Amino acid sequence: MNLFILVWNYLKARPLNTVLNIVLLSLGIAVITILLLFNNQLQQKISENARGIDLVVGAKGSPLQLILCNIFHIDFPTGNIKLSEAEKVARNRLVKKAIPMALGDSYNGYRIIGTTQAYPAIYGAEIAQGEWWQKNMEVTIGANVADVLQLKLGDGFTSQHGLTQDGHAHDEQKFVVKGILKRSNSVLDNLILTNVESIWLVHEVHHETDGQHEEEKHEAHGEADHDHAHDADFKPSSLIPSVAAGDSIKEITSLLVQYRSPMGAIQMPRWVNGQSSLQAASPAFETARLFSILGVGVDILKGFAYVLIFISALSIFIALYNSLKERKYDLAIMRSMGAARSTLVVTILMEGSVLTLMGSAIGLLFGHGVLQVMSVFVEETQKAGISGIVFYPEEWIILVGSLLLGLLCAIIPAVQAYRTDISKVLAGNG
Amino acid sequence: MNPANPAPAIEVRNLLYSYTTDKVLRFPDLHVNKGGQCLLLGESGSGKTTLLHLIGGLLKPGQGMIRIGDTDITKLSEHKLDHFRGQHIGFVFQKNHLITALTVKKNLLMAPFLAGVSHDEARVQTVLQELGLAEKANADVRQLSHGQAQRVAIARAVLNKPDVILADEPTSALDDKNCDRVIELLLSVAKQNQSTLLIATHDQRLKSKIAQQIIL
Numbered sequence: 318m319n320l321f322i323l324v325w326n327y328l329k330a331r332p333l334n335t336v337l338n339i340v341l342l343s344l345g346i347a348v349i350t351i352l353l354l355f356n357n358q359l360q361q362k363i364s365e366n367a368r369g370i371d372l373v374v375g376a377k378g379s380p381l382q383l384i385l386c387n388i389f390h391i392d393f394p395t396g397n398i399k400l401s402e403a404e405k406v407a408r409n410r411l412v413k414k415a416i417p418m419a420l421g422d423s424y425n426g427y428r429i430i431g432t433t434q435a436y437p438a439i440y441g442a443e444i445a446q447g448e449w450w451q452k453n454m455e456v457t458i459g460a461n462v463a464d465v466l467q468l469k470l471g472d473g474f475t476s477q478h479g480l481t482q483d484g485h486a487h488d489e490q491k492f493v494v495k496g497i498l499k500r501s502n503s504v505l506d507n508l509i510l511t512n513v514e515s516i517w518l519v520h521e522v523h524h525e526t527d528g529q530h531e532e533e534k535h536e537a538h539g540e541a542d543h544d545h546a547h548d549a550d551f552k553p554s555s556l557i558p559s560v561a562a563g564d565s566i567k568e569i570t571s572l573l574v575q576y577r578s579p580m581g582a583i584q585m586p587r588w589v590n591g592q593s594s595l596q597a598a599s600p601a602f603e604t605a606r607l608f609s610i611l612g613v614g615v616d617i618l619k620g621f622a623y624v625l626i627f628i629s630a631l632s633i634f635i636a637l638y639n640s641l642k643e644r645k646y647d648l649a650i651m652r653s654m655g656a657a658r659s660t661l662v663v664t665i666l667m668e669g670s671v672l673t674l675m676g677s678a679i680g681l682l683f684g685h686g687v688l689q690v691m692s693v694f695v696e697e698t699q700k701a702g703i704s705g706i707v708f709y710p711e712e713w714i715i716l717v718g719s720l721l722l723g724l725l726c727a728i729i730p731a732v733q734a735y736r737t738d739i740s741k742v743l744a745g746n747g
Numbered sequence: 748m749n750p751a752n753p754a755p756a757i758e759v760r761n762l763l764y765s766y767t768t769d770k771v772l773r774f775p776d777l778h779v780n781k782g783g784q785c786l787l788l789g790e791s792g793s794g795k796t797t798l799l800h801l802i803g804g805l806l807k808p809g810q811g812m813i814r815i816g817d818t819d820i821t822k823l824s825e826h827k828l829d830h831f832r833g834q835h836i837g838f839v840f841q842k843n844h845l846i847t848a849l850t851v852k853k854n855l856l857m858a859p860f861l862a863g864v865s866h867d868e869a870r871v872q873t874v875l876q877e878l879g880l881a882e883k884a885n886a887d888v889r890q891l892s893h894g895q896a897q898r899v900a901i902a903r904a905v906l907n908k909p910d911v912i913l914a915d916e917p918t919s920a921l922d923d924k925n926c927d928r929v930i931e932l933l934l935s936v937a938k939q940n941q942s943t944l945l946i947a948t949h950d951q952r953l954k955s956k957i958a959q960q961i962i963l
Contacts (some may be wrong), residue, residue, distance in 0.1 A: 318853060318856035318857060318859070318860040318866065319860065322853070323846075323848075323849070323857070326848040326849050326853065327848045329848070330847065330848035646842075646844045647844070647846045647847075647848075649844070650838075650840075650844045650846070651846075651857070651861055652805070652829065653803065653805065653832065653838045654832075654833055654838075654857060654858050654861040654862060654903075655829055655830060655831075655832050655833015655834065655861045655862040655863065656829065656833070656861040657825075657826055657829045657830075658825070658829075660861070739805050740797075740800045740805040740806045743800070743805065743838075743840060743844075743915075744796045744797075744800070745841075745842070
């Protein structure tokens with residue numbers, strides 16, 4: 318026999334009341350836990366994915382859209398920019414690194430990104446199997462893409478136009494898987510990487526423009542002998558060497574920029590935005606803005622969770638307070654059997670805290686469980702790399718907080734137990 | 748020590764208790780031998796229960812001395828008194844006051860636990876057997892008959908082999924047959940456990956059972 322067994326039996330003796338209190342509290346705690354896990358992981362993913370990219374330069378439109386599309390690969394492009402204008406930006410002395418991005422095609426919902434190998438290098442990506450893409454129409458794919466679409470080295474596929482699965486197929490050209498990346502827990506896991514020329518190729522073949530022939534000529538030239546000197550009048554573009562510098566036709570979606578010095582953060586955005594057709598967006602600024610927009614919804618959910626927790630605390634207090642009336646004989650009998658006043662106080666405090674600890678433990682488990690189920694069954698959560706099996710130190714605060722809440726609910730009933738006049742109660746007039 | 752005058756188990760001298768400043772209860776001196784039995788008789792309101800609670804340390808007297816064995820319990824601090832009560836005194840009340848959330852056995856086990864003595868499984872079985880409750884060990888106390896519940900309360904009071912058993916109106920709600928059974932039971936368990944028995948009652952039926960009587 319010990320006090321825990323006693324408390325446990327008291328809780329078992331009122332099963333409906335106990336279950337109600339635990340369910341109320343655990344729902345509140347579960348909502349808090351889900352918000353905590355989701356928010357923390359999202360922020361972590363966002364800062365990891367935006368790491369190393371100081372500025373995104375693209376077509377005019379929503380700056381948030383520009384960031385979402387070109388860094389997180391979840392929104393649609395704002396439009397295209399001329400390669401020649403992108404080169405101008407890249408030549409700026411404040412720019413340390415400029416990476417071209419060409420979007421527009423996808424395969425079964427996974428985006429195909431035309432870029433250079435500097436792009437995966439930002440994330441420190443490594444090859445798991447095969448090698449990096451070299452020639453046109455070769456791709457290196459992210460770990461999730463390989464897993465979900467069951468793609469192996471040497472497999473071929475045709476892309477769909479657009480970033481959704483219902484775009485029309487670009488059947489004329491087949492991409493070939495050359496390499497598979499190691500999992501990096503970044504956006505790369507969900508991307509299909511190739512060179513910019515391949516993106517132009519699938520679109521130009523389709524549209525049968527003049528540019529195609531020019532493109533193929535350049536390409537053939539390049540493939541024939543890479544080290545061979547180009548024609549005397551051919552000055553390669555600094556961004557895409559197979560194209561002549563200052564090309565007036567070619568377009569890309571955006572340019573990811575790394576500054577040479579902090580000075581860039583002050584001067585570059587203003588300078589780029591001053592040019593008629595370009596827009597610059599800072600990932601840091603835009604993601605902060607995104608979070609402040611999301612924050613309203615998060616705050617409402619949080620408020621709801623706190624209301625649930627408050628109601629459960631009130632309910633626990635009322636349950637303890639009422640049960641004390643029925644239990645004053647029990648308390649007096651316990652005193653007659655040698656229990657000190659402090660033992661009664663500890664019993665009541667324990668009852669409150671066992672309830673809230675159980676509620677919060679179940680709530681934490683439930684929160685993790687819901688998120689884990691979501692990460693398995695909801696594709697978007699999966700793509701965002703959010704998991705339920707991640708633990709944060711804040712969860713200790715939830716546990717300790719709920720313990721304190723239980724003690725708080727039990728304090729007034731415990732004081733009453735302390736003050737019980739045993740003689741009066743046992744004489745039947747207490 | 749004089750063998751003709753054995754050591755008292757309960758001794759009360761010059762005891763005063765005041766509910767309020769103007770209402771003072773004065774109790775006669777009391778002396779019960781070790782292993783003896785004594786009836787406290789008196790009408791309702793005469794202070795029987797108060798005296799019993801004073802002797803059991805549930806109330807603090809205004810003045811006077813109460814000795815249980817060698818200990819003057821009026822000199823003990825509240826915490827020491829709680830401990831003393833758990834180890835040396837067993838209570839039987841008119842209402843049984845079992846803890847309804849616990850089974851019969853767990854109700855019994857509360858006694859050694861709260862008294863701070865180690866519990867002895869064999870002792871629990873023995874007491875349950877003595878009181879005819881062996882097959883009720885894991886029963887829900889709410890399902891017991893009145894008589895069974897009273898036997899559980901008696902079992903709980905004697906489990907720690909207390910020096911003194913204090914019973915407050917143990918028979919007043921019972922018919923003659925059950926009254927006889929309960930008093931016989933109390934006398935026999937007190938004897939088996941070598942406990943001194945003090946019963947406060949206004950039940951005249953008990954007069955013939957116990958020789959030493961004090962009238963308040």
